[in-house]
Amino acid sequence: MSFALVLAVGALTAVGLYLITARSLSRIILGFSLLGHAAVLALIAAGGPAGEAPLAGSVATSEMANPLPQALALTAIVISFGLALFLLALAKRQQLLTGDDLVEDDIEDRRIAQLDGSNDGGRAA
Amino acid sequence: MMNWLITGTIIAPLLAAAAGLACGSVPKTRDAVTLLGLATAAASSFAILIEVASNGPVAIRLGGWAPELGIVLVADLFAALILPVALTIIFVVELFAIGQRRTAWGANPQLAGPLLGVLTSGVSLAILTGDLFTLFVAFELILVSSYVLLTHQGQRAQIRAGMTYVVMNLLASTLFLLGVAFVYSATGTINLALLAERVPELSDGVRLGIGAWFFVVFGTKAAMFPLFSWLPDSYPTAPTTITAVFAGLLTKIGIYAMIRFHTLTGMDDLGPVMLVVAGITMVVGALGALAQDDVKRILSFHVISQIGYMLMGLGLFSAAGTAGAILFLIHHMPVKTVLFLVGGLIANHQGTSALGRTGGLAAKRPLLAVLFAIPALSLAGLPPFSGFTAKFAVLAAGIEQNAAIIVTVALVAGALTLLSMTKIWIGVFWGESPADEQPEPSTRRNRRTMYFATGLAVVGTLLISTFAGPLYELSERAADDLRDGVTYVTEVQR
Numbered sequence: 001m002s003f004a005l006v007l008a009v010g011a012l013t014a015v016g017l018y019l020i021t022a023r024s025l026s027r028i029i030l031g032f033s034l035l036g037h038a039a040v041l042a043l044i045a046a047g048g049p050a051g052e053a054p055l056a057g058s059v060a061t062s063e064m065a066n067p068l069p070q071a072l073a074l075t076a077i078v079i080s081f082g083l084a085l086f087l088l089a090l091a092k093r094q095q096l097l098t099g100d101d102l103v104e105d106d107i108e109d110r111r112i113a114q115l116d117g118s119n120d121g122g123r124a125a
Numbered sequence: 126m127m128n129w130l131i132t133g134t135i136i137a138p139l140l141a142a143a144a145g146l147a148c149g150s151v152p153k154t155r156d157a158v159t160l161l162g163l164a165t166a167a168a169s170s171f172a173i174l175i176e177v178a179s180n181g182p183v184a185i186r187l188g189g190w191a192p193e194l195g196i197v198l199v200a201d202l203f204a205a206l207i208l209p210v211a212l213t214i215i216f217v218v219e220l221f222a223i224g225q226r227r228t229a230w231g232a233n234p235q236l237a238g239p240l241l242g243v244l245t246s247g248v249s250l251a252i253l254t255g256d257l258f259t260l261f262v263a264f265e266l267i268l269v270s271s272y273v274l275l276t277h278q279g280q281r282a283q284i285r286a287g288m289t290y291v292v293m294n295l296l297a298s299t300l301f302l303l304g305v306a307f308v309y310s311a312t313g314t315i316n317l318a319l320l321a322e323r324v325p326e327l328s329d330g331v332r333l334g335i336g337a338w339f340f341v342v343f344g345t346k347a348a349m350f351p352l353f354s355w356l357p358d359s360y361p362t363a364p365t366t367i368t369a370v371f372a373g374l375l376t377k378i379g380i381y382a383m384i385r386f387h388t389l390t391g392m393d394d395l396g397p398v399m400l401v402v403a404g405i406t407m408v409v410g411a412l413g414a415l416a417q418d419d420v421k422r423i424l425s426f427h428v429i430s431q432i433g434y435m436l437m438g439l440g441l442f443s444a445a446g447t448a449g450a451i452l453f454l455i456h457h458m459p460v461k462t463v464l465f466l467v468g469g470l471i472a473n474h475q476g477t478s479a480l481g482r483t484g485g486l487a488a489k490r491p492l493l494a495v496l497f498a499i500p501a502l503s504l505a506g507l508p509p510f511s512g513f514t515a516k517f518a519v520l521a522a523g524i525e526q527n528a529a530i531i532v533t534v535a536l537v538a539g540a541l542t543l544l545s546m547t548k549i550w551i552g553v554f555w556g557e558s559p560a561d562e563q564p565e566p567s568t569r570r571n572r573r574t575m576y577f578a579t580g581l582a583v584v585g586t587l588l589i590s591t592f593a594g595p596l597y598e599l600s601e602r603a604a605d606d607l608r609d610g611v612t613y614v615t616e617v618q619r
Binding site (some may be wrong): 013025035036038039040043047068069072075079082083086090094097098103104106108 | 194354
């Protein structure tokens with residue numbers, strides 16, 4: 001397994017996790033894109049050493065890269081692409097409704113905040 | 126024949142969804158097509174159960190690929206037991222939805238029917254799949270349709286709750302994918318049957334790392350403590366039918382996957398951790414329910430509390446414990462769905478499900494009171510209902526292993542559950558009906574369909590308690606097969 005690949009997975013995961021702790025949905029979307037890349041790279045890394053393109057009959061089987069993780073990675077990419085679009089639509093809708101794309105506190109949090117006397121509900125507007 | 130039945134449970138609802146979208150503007154055809162697809166899947170699942178219970182598990186290889194390379198669908202006894210319950214529930218809910226949707230509060234029928242079809246297909250795939258990656262795809266299929274079902278009305282509360290829901294579940298999915306990569310690099314396979322052989326051979330650190338990783342992944346989907354915060358916030362905001370399906374199925378698919386993965390790969394050492402989490406989940410869920418003042422929110426917290434019991438059954442890692450967890454799954458899915466459907470009927474009669482603004486329904490709608498009382502007492506675990514047998518099975522397994530603490534915690538949580546059910550009963554069925562009652566505008570025919578669907582589901586839960594004996598024997602066999610793994614592995618590699 002290539003060290004650079006592992007390093008890339010680690011860096012992408014770190015930045016991705018940092019971004020999804022943000023309140024703005026557009027940052028979260030970026031975070032998930034990076035995390036998705038990390039997962040795909042991890043899949044590729046799990047497939048063993050790099051090799052020739054795994055096309056039947058082109059090269060000897062021993063020189064080919066492992067095709068199974070590549071198939072999995074492709075499926076994962078398609079899914080994360082679709083979900084990124086859905087999240088964008090959600091952010092757009094939230095912007096239409098509230099003027100921004102911030103993830104709001106849940107009802108329970110707001111109730112507790114009210115009991116506490118402060119009513120900014122964590123949003124600190 | 127079995128090939129057709131097994132693939133049919135996945136493909137029929139998907140085809141129905143496509144056809145339902147195509148004729149979306151013709152309500153009668155659309156409803157008929159959706160119901161037909163769901164009914165086909167449900168009927169096939171019962172046929173699968175009969176076949177598997179008498180002749181043992183069946184595995185089919187899609188495209189003829191070997192298990193190392195391709196997708197395998199496996200109908201073992203565990204899958205065959207859960208599948209009919211899950212698919213019947215979706216059918217009943219769709220029936221309810223057809224009644225409700227002609228009212229203002231129902232889900233948008235053009236979208237909800239077909240999306241429910243996609244969700245059903247994902248549920249079947251998640252239950253039948255024989256490898257981790259297809260399980261990931263099935264989860265995505267379920268989740269993507271659930272995201273849209275939750276937010277498609279685009280109201281502010283739904284978008285707000287939808288964001289938390291989507292972000293949490295997306296995070297769990299990404300962790301799932303990373304976990305698949307870890308498992309593949311550690312063992313060279315993602316097929317569950319091969320994993321059942323290879324995972325126990327790994328060094329303890331790697332093995333437990335994988336087990337703990339997937340405990341968190343499936344635990345987030347199942348809403349166990351402390352990963353449940355997304356659930357009680359998002360479920361109540363969706364239309365009744367959608368919440369009913371979510372509550373009855375989605376978290377349960379997480380528990381199903383956990384039972385399958387952790388028993389097949391023999392993660393017995395994780396048992397104590399699971400028991401601790403199970404105990405906290407039960408109590409926190411039950412206490413959360415007590416603090417709420419809305420029928421839907423109380424019921425949402427119960428979903429969490431009950432997850433604890435299934436986790437407890439699994440965490441005991443004994444044949445009796447796993448069998449108890451399986452029986453609990455079978456009991457819990459329909460009961461939870463019915464309670465949410467009743468919540469929908471309450472909202473239909475009084476325009477709200479907030480306890481402060483409801484009341485007096487026992488005198489005005491005695492039938493509704495009965496429909497609520499049966500599943501409510503069942504959920505609290507009182508005899509002679511299905512909840513009693515299921516809870517008894519789990520607790521007996523705990524006592525068998527002298528796990529005194531978790532058994533005590535489970536009993537306390539059961540009492541708390543009963544207490545919060547009493548709260549609903551007092552708030553909704555006793556007292557005076559509010560003066561400013563604003564029932565939803567719906568025709569007698571709408572209501573009749575909704576009552577029929579709810580009644581059907583209540584009869585279903587009664588059937589489960591009637592046949593609790595044979596069902597427990599089947600659960601025991603399923604648990605033995607899972608823990609032993611030999612029948613499963615031989616069938617896949619045959």
